[in-house]
Amino acid sequence: MQLNGKRVLVTGGTSGIGLALAHELIGKGARVFVSGRRQAMLDAALRELKSASGIAADVATPDGRARMLQGAMQALGGLDILVNNAGGVRAGRLEKTAEAEIEAMIAVDLLAPILLTRAALPMLRAGGDAAVVNVASGIALIGAPFYATYTAAKAGLARFGEALRRELKGEGIHVLTAYPGATETPMMASNRAGPDLGFSREPAAAVAGAIVAGIEADAFEVIRGGETRARMIALNRDDPAAVDARFLGLKAALEEAVENHSAL
Incomplete structure (x- = not known):
């Protein structure tokens, strides 16, 4: 896909991977509209991006999703690419995770992208050369202890994207799924796990660059790491018991390092 002139909505575009994606897309000549829940962060992001527009809205609510699409239509005159990037996480043992936190992860990480994509499809169809980009997570490919609900939501998003890609094949809308690993973002600030526990972090700009390259190449997926x-993916497929054993050796240290990891 040629990105010059494309009209793009990036959810969760006020920080982290979303903000880095906005920078990359603008650099390719795309016209970008970003959304985020907090007005102050939106204002700061728009000052940094300079040429983008955006709205403060919650993707987990019907009103927020409607206002995002209305805002994108008003600012851009249509939509060619939807980037479902907004997400939230709460790590820790399942039985210690509050029901409200579980529901919030499912709402933001899975239900919201499905419903926003559904609502955006008429706008995307109108362009004739469109794309949906779902930012999942490397954890969707290899389930990790203490991230059970987050893994479920992101794995669900990944399979949603795969099924939708096949559903829309030949109709002018491509679907790409991205699987970032640990990334230097505000969402990771409360995670104290390092490379020794499998959390080798890379800059958000590197992840964004790879995703944009994937969009340009009409790739099915972008896997970081x-x-x-x-x-690790091959081992998880061929000998999952070996991966279980590896996590068992890390489990106590990992639980302590991620018990306060929360960004909802």
Whole structure:
């Protein structure tokens, strides 16, 4: 896909991977509209981006989703690319995770992208050369302890994207799924796990660059983590008990490092 002139809505576009994606897309000549829940963060992001527009709205609410699409239509005159990037996480043992936190993860990480995509499809169809980009997580490919609900939501988003890609095949709308690994973002600020526990972090700009390259190439997926991640995915497929054993050796330290990881 040629990005110059494309009209793009990036949810969760006021920080982290979303903000980095907005920068990358603008650099490719795209016209960008970002959304985020907090007005102050939106204002700061728009000052930084300079040429973008946006709205403060909650993607987890019907009103927020409607206002995002209305705002994008007013600012851009249509929509060619929807980037479902907004997300939330609460790590920890399942039985210690509040029901409200579980519901919030499902609402933001899975239900909201499905419903926003559904509502955006008429706008995307009108362009004739459109795309939906779902930002899942590397954890959707390899389930990790203490991230059970987050893993479920992101894995659901990934399979949603795969099914939708096949549903829309030949209709002018491509679907790409991105699987970032640990990334230097505000969402990761309360996670104290490091490379020794499998959380080797990379800059948000690197992740965004790879996703944009994937959009340009009409890729099906973008998986971060290089050969290390590829080997782990293969091992998880061929010998999941070995992955279980590896996590067992890390479990106590990992639980302590992520028990306060929360960004909802």
